[in-house]
Amino acid sequence: MTDALKLTGVTKDFGSVRAVDGIDLSIAPGETVALLGPNGAGKSTTINMMLGLLEPSAGTVEVFGTNPHKAVRAGRIGAMLQDAGFVPNATVRELVELARSIYPKPLPTGQILQTADLTDIANRRLDKLSGGQAQRARFAFALAGNPDLLVLDEPTSAMDVASRQAFWATMRSYAEGGRTVLFATHYLAEADDFADRVIVVAGGRIIADGSGAQIKKAVSGRTVSFDLDGDGTVGLDRFPGVTAVDIRGDRALLRSDDSDATVRALVTSGRAFANLEVAGAGLEEAFLALTSNDHLTSTASEA
Numbered sequence: 178m179t180d181a182l183k184l185t186g187v188t189k190d191f192g193s194v195r196a197v198d199g200i201d202l203s204i205a206p207g208e209t210v211a212l213l214g215p216n217g218a219g220k221s222t223t224i225n226m227m228l229g230l231l232e233p234s235a236g237t238v239e240v241f242g243t244n245p246h247k248a249v250r251a252g253r254i255g256a257m258l259q260d261a262g263f264v265p266n267a268t269v270r271e272l273v274e275l276a277r278s279i280y281p282k283p284l285p286t287g288q289i290l291q292t293a294d295l296t297d298i299a300n301r302r303l304d305k306l307s308g309g310q311a312q313r314a315r316f317a318f319a320l321a322g323n324p325d326l327l328v329l330d331e332p333t334s335a336m337d338v339a340s341r342q343a344f345w346a347t348m349r350s351y352a353e354g355g356r357t358v359l360f361a362t363h364y365l366a367e368a369d370d371f372a373d374r375v376i377v378v379a380g381g382r383i384i385a386d387g388s389g390a391q392i393k394k395a396v397s398g399r400t401v402s403f404d405l406d407g408d409g410t411v412g413l414d415r416f417p418g419v420t421a422v423d424i425r426g427d428r429a430l431l432r433s434d435d436s437d438a439t440v441r442a443l444v445t446s447g448r449a450f451a452n453l454e455v456a457g458a459g460l461e462e463a464f465l466a467l468t469s470n471d472h473l474t475s476t477a478s479e480a
């Protein structure tokens with residue numbers, strides 16, 4: 178089966194800034210995928226390359242086996258971008274009509290308005306919409322061509338909790354017809370709730386790729402850190418709960434999914450230590466921990 182999306186060695190440089198650093202990725206038709214990462218991770222740049230709005234500095238992007246430009250023209254890919262502007266003075270219905278005029282096989286206007294929950298405000302001017310309504314209008318624009326692949330860059334950023342829930346319910350039913358949905362978010366909960374697959378991006382690279390449950394487990398641990406106080410590092414990776422060991426100068430940082438057991442083992446081990454700290458990893462820290470995963474897992478797997 179042809180992939181809905183296939184990125185091979187995709188890199189993007191802006192001058193001396195490497196925004197995307199060698200991404201390899203295949204997404205099968207029907208998958209709902211979250212691109213999860215902190216600000217500046219490279220999500221928008223990656224999405225813009227998927228849509229043909231930016232050209233990669235290296236590597237290739239394929240959408241349903243062809244290049245993004247062709248896929249966009251054929252109406253196979255619909256996009257909802259961050260802060261996309263609107264035509265001034267137009268109404269919601271006029272925006273939908275405009276979007277329909279671009280594509281070869283658009284959905285009927287009524288169906289687009291209904292799917293995006295805009296029927297009641299179809300005659301409202303775009304500049305009078307609330308943040309959440311404006312996002313739904315962008316969603317309607319993305320839907321108009323009846324695309325097989327929807328790409329959404331932080332679609333719920335301007336929505337309150339109720340609007341978010343309603344938006345994702347709509348998106349689920351859209352995806353149920355076998356369509357592919359890829360969305361960027363920096364909320365782990367949103368990725369976990371609405372995606373079958375969560376791809377974590379940081380520093381322009383994919384640092385984790387799995388189910389929401391797997392990603393949550395990977396970021397839910399704590400860090401137990403202490404000064405080595407002259408003692409060596411042998412055996413630290415065998416303390417209970419420890420999933421990874423990082424040594425920075427004289428300080429050991431143990432990632433643990435059972436920090437109580439790790440601390441107990443440390444105390445009873447008889448080894449010297451000082452300045453013990455146990456810290457819950459926030460998402461940002463967890464991303465950083467995952468970023469250095471190669472090093473961490475290789476150290477821990479020596480056990």
Ligand SMILES: Nc1ncnc2c1ncn2[C@@H]1O[C@H](COP(=O)(O)OP(=O)(O)OP(=O)(O)O)[C@@H](O)[C@H]1O
Pocket residue numbers: 191194195196214215216217218219220221222223363
């Ligand atoms: N046009 C550009 N010129 C120069 N640097 C850019 C440009 N676009 C993005 N960058 C840089 O590339 C990196 C990745 O940015 P990108 O917008 O893709 O991240 P993001 O994950 O989408 O973040 P956010 O959640 O804040 O939108 C950042 O360091 C950003 O400053």
